[in-house]
Amino acid sequence: xxxxxxxxxxxxxxxxxxxxxxxxxxxxxxxxxxxxxxxxxxxxxxxxxxxxxxxxxxxxxxxxxxxxxxxxxxxxxxxxxxxxxxxxxxxxxxxxxxxxxxxxxxxxxxxxxxxxxxxxxxxxxxxxxxxxxxxxxxxxxxxxxxxxxxxxxxxxxxxxxxxxxxxxxxxxxxxxxxxxxxxxxxxxxxxxxxxxxxxxxxxxxxxxxxxxxxxxxxxxxxxxxxxxxxxxxxxxxxxxxxxxxxxxxxxxxxxxxxxxxxxxxxxxxxxxxxxxxxxxxxx
Amino acid sequence: xxxxxxxxxxxxxxxxxxxxxxxxxxxxxxxxxxxxxxxxxxxxxxxxxxxxxxxxxxxxxxxxxxxxxxxxxxxxxxxxxxxxxxxxxxxxxxxxxxxxxxxxxxxxxxxxxxxxxxxxxxxxxxxxxxxxxxxxxxxxxxxxxxxxxxxxxxxxxxxxxxxxxxxxxxxxxxxxxxxxxxxxxxxxxxxxxxxxxxxxxxxxxxxxxxxxxxxxxxxxxxxxxxxxxxxxxxxxxxxxxxxxxxxxxxxxxxxxxxxxxxxxxxxxxxxxxxxxxxxxxxx
Numbered sequence: 001x002x003x004x005x006x007x008x009x010x011x012x013x014x015x016x017x018x019x020x021x022x023x024x025x026x027x028x029x030x031x032x033x034x035x036x037x038x039x040x041x042x043x044x045x046x047x048x049x050x051x052x053x054x055x056x057x058x059x060x061x062x063x064x065x066x067x068x069x070x071x072x073x074x075x076x077x078x079x080x081x082x083x084x085x086x087x088x089x090x091x092x093x094x095x096x097x098x099x100x101x102x103x104x105x106x107x108x109x110x111x112x113x114x115x116x117x118x119x120x121x122x123x124x125x126x127x128x129x130x131x132x133x134x135x136x137x138x139x140x141x142x143x144x145x146x147x148x149x150x151x152x153x154x155x156x157x158x159x160x161x162x163x164x165x166x167x168x169x170x171x172x173x174x175x176x177x178x179x180x181x182x183x184x185x186x187x188x189x190x191x192x193x194x195x196x197x198x199x200x201x202x203x204x205x206x207x208x209x210x211x212x213x214x215x216x217x218x219x220x221x222x223x224x225x226x227x228x229x230x231x232x233x234x235x236x237x238x239x240x241x242x243x244x245x246x247x248x249x250x251x252x253x254x255x256x257x258x259x260x261x262x263x264x265x266x267x268x269x270x271x272x273x274x275x276x277x278x279x280x281x282x283x
Numbered sequence: 284x285x286x287x288x289x290x291x292x293x294x295x296x297x298x299x300x301x302x303x304x305x306x307x308x309x310x311x312x313x314x315x316x317x318x319x320x321x322x323x324x325x326x327x328x329x330x331x332x333x334x335x336x337x338x339x340x341x342x343x344x345x346x347x348x349x350x351x352x353x354x355x356x357x358x359x360x361x362x363x364x365x366x367x368x369x370x371x372x373x374x375x376x377x378x379x380x381x382x383x384x385x386x387x388x389x390x391x392x393x394x395x396x397x398x399x400x401x402x403x404x405x406x407x408x409x410x411x412x413x414x415x416x417x418x419x420x421x422x423x424x425x426x427x428x429x430x431x432x433x434x435x436x437x438x439x440x441x442x443x444x445x446x447x448x449x450x451x452x453x454x455x456x457x458x459x460x461x462x463x464x465x466x467x468x469x470x471x472x473x474x475x476x477x478x479x480x481x482x483x484x485x486x487x488x489x490x491x492x493x494x495x496x497x498x499x500x501x502x503x504x505x506x507x508x509x510x511x512x513x514x515x516x517x518x519x520x521x522x523x524x525x526x527x528x529x530x531x532x533x534x535x536x537x538x539x540x541x542x543x544x545x546x547x548x549x550x551x552x553x554x555x556x557x558x559x560x561x562x563x564x565x566x
Contacts, residue, residue: 007446014448018301102392103410103444108385127386135418135446161386162411163290163418165297 001081003088007096010089010136020048024139024166026130029053030070030184031079034174038143039083041171050137051080052089054096059125065268070184089137096132105131107154107161113248115150115272118238118263126151127158134164142166147173147181149259149274150248173273175201181273188269196232197271200264203228204275207242207260211277216254218242229264238263238270245276254279284364286371290379293372293419303331307422307449309413312336313353313467314362317457321426322366324454333420334363335372337379342408348551353467372420379415388414390437390444396531398433398555401521401546409434410441417447425449430456430464432542432557433531456556458484464556471552479515480554483547486511487558490525490543494560499537501525512547521546521553528559537562 004010023046025038031053042049053076060066080088104124111123134142142159144152156168174182179201180194189197203225210221225240241250245257261274287293306329308321314336325332336359343349363371387407394406417425425442427435439451457465462484463477472480486508493504508523524533528540544557 011446011448100440101444103388103390103441105386105388105414105445108387110385131388131414132444132446135448138448157383158386161384161415162388163294163415165294165418165421 001085001088003077003090005090005092007091007136010091013087014136014138017048021046022137022139022141023049024133024137024142025049025051026133026142026144027051027053028055028069028184029076030072030187031076032174032182032184034145034147034182036079036083037174038145038171039080039085041169042141042143043084045169046139046141048086049084050087050089050139051085052091052133052137054089054091054093054129054133056125056129057093058097058128059122061119061121064119065185065188070187089133096129104128105158105162107157110150110154110157110248113150114239114241114243114261115263118270123151123154127154130155130158131162131164134159134166139166141169143169143171145173146170146276147183147273149261149276153246153248179205181271183271185269185271189266193234193266193269196234197264197266199228199232199235200262200271200273203240204260204262204273208275208277211254211258211279214280216279218251218254221254221260225260225262229262234266236265238265284368284371286360286373288373288375290374290419293374296370297419297421300331304329305420305422305424306332307416307420307425308332308334309416309425309427310334310336311338311352311467312359313355313470314359315457315465315467317428317430317465319362319366320457321428321454322363322368324452325424325426326367328452329422329424331369332367333370333372333422334368335374335416335420337372337374337376337412337416339408339412340376341380341411342405344402344404347402348468348471351471353470372416379412387411388441388445390440393433393437393440393531396433397522397524397526397544398546401553406434406437410437413438413441414445414447417442417449422449424452426452426454428454428456429559430466430556432544432559436529436531462488464554466554468552468554472549476517476549476552479517480547480549482511482515482518483545483554483556486523487543487545487556491558491560494537494541494562497563499562501534501537504537504543508543508545512545517549519548521548 023042027035055069105127106124178198180198207221207225240262243259245259257278259276263272306325310318338352388410389407461481463481490504490508523545526542528542540561542557542559546555
């Protein structure tokens with residue numbers, strides 16, 4: 001496995017691999033089974049697999065966890081090596097955002113809701129870093145997890161709108177045995193918080209069950225989900241929504257493919273999760 | 284010469300030309316000797332030359348000349364053919380900006396001054412369309428005229444900030460015999476306005492002359508330039524500035540490489556021009 005830490009080095013590498021089919025997994029490191037499953041998907045379908053590790057300061061708001069975000073350098077490298085990654089791109093913040101850096105890429109409508117409301121500058125940080133990485137790596141396929149569902153849609157929109165020649169591949173959310181979606185932020189949770197955290201997935205599952213039983217009134221479905229979370233006074237619900245799976249418009253009636261999305265705050269840990277589900281056909 | 288009018292067609296073409304050295308001249312059509320000189324530069328240094336013609340609605344403000352902007356389709360095609368262009372990319376607005384389009388690319392500091400003040404959403408329209416075109420064409424070199432000097436710097440910054448793998452090549456401004464910089468908008472001028480229009484270049488030349496004679500006080504240089512333009516009551520000065528040639532910061536003392544930039548309004552025609560000049564070394 002090559003490790004490249006400079007933009008110029010990456011550009012030279014990329015030119016040499018002009019005829020390879022390149023799969024790309026962008027990450028912020030602190031790799032877990034979720035990232036590894038993305039890497040496995042990439043290895044299966046591409047001749048050359050690139051992983052980037054970059055804790056992108058631009059996507060953290062003031063007061064968020066940029067400085068304490070985990071950076072287990074050695075073990076991340078080993079995990080990539082063991083997973084069969086061909087190239088690990090690990091740029092420095094100084095090179096990635098030099099002093100005169102002044103360009104932002106913004107996906108307007110899709111970025112402004114849900115996570116965008118909770119974290120106002122988050123998505124423009126994401127779309128800017130992803131545009132840079134896609135221009136550098138020029139992958140045939142870019143693998144993203146469903147766990148960050150809104151991010152996935154925002155990046156799909158970005159790639160479509162800017163005509164970036166990459167296919168975005170959605171991979172399933174990887175979960176702990178008790179259902180908690182894997183996240184690098186789970187390690188912030190205390191033992192007690194960790195137990196409460198599973199209730200987000202439980203709530204979403206309750207919503208799915210309701211829909212599968214034929215419920216269509218979103219207000220009723222949301223109440224049922226809220227009830228699960230309200231058992232825990234330590235949990236602050238940021239949003240809990242039933243949306244159209246493509247536009248992320250909040251629905252009043254369940255129709256077509258929908259996504260149940262939730263974000264909660266436990267202590268100062270921000271956790272998100274979602275489930276996709278198809279509405280029952282009217283009989 | 285191929286003419287391609289769809290994004291999908293362009294993408295297929297681009298894949299087939301993976302190993303060519305591609306030179307690119309983005310235009311809004313209404314081609315004149317300025318564009319043709321860019322095409323000649325491209326032909327000289329690249330194996331394959333792509334020209335795009337797209338009157339980009341995103342870079343026109345409300346009340347600007349989008350609808351009346353000249354579109355001489357047949358003669359533009361012939362000019363490209365005669366100039367030895369390999370591919371003419373001529374997309375439709377509908378395909379380029381579909382209904383759900385929602386992504387904007389913005390270069391912040393450099394875009395906000397001068398032309399950016401006169402035309403507040405102009406540069407985000409330019410940087411968005413150029414990002415799309417560069418992602419589609421993926422040229423090795425992209426040829427731009429010095430006439431739109433701020434635009435040139437903004438695009439250079441964009442390419443650097445987003446790590447787009449293209450070299451921006453600056454080509455000299457082409458002028459009429461009397462000094463007027465070529466522009467597709469010159470055809471809007473009446474005979475009388477046409478005569479007055481040359482005074483912009485005359486004013487900038489006066490500034491250059493002052494600097495070459497050792498003037499360093501920008502206020503004095505600006506007055507000298509203004510004096511030329513104030514002879515014509517039909518001319519409204521939008522700005523007339525002596526700036527650092529890299530940052531476009533307004534200077535108070537001439538130092539290093541500077542750009543004299545001006546924009547005027549004659550009737551409802553907006554004209555710009557600039558000259559680069561090096562300050563005399565202190566003796």
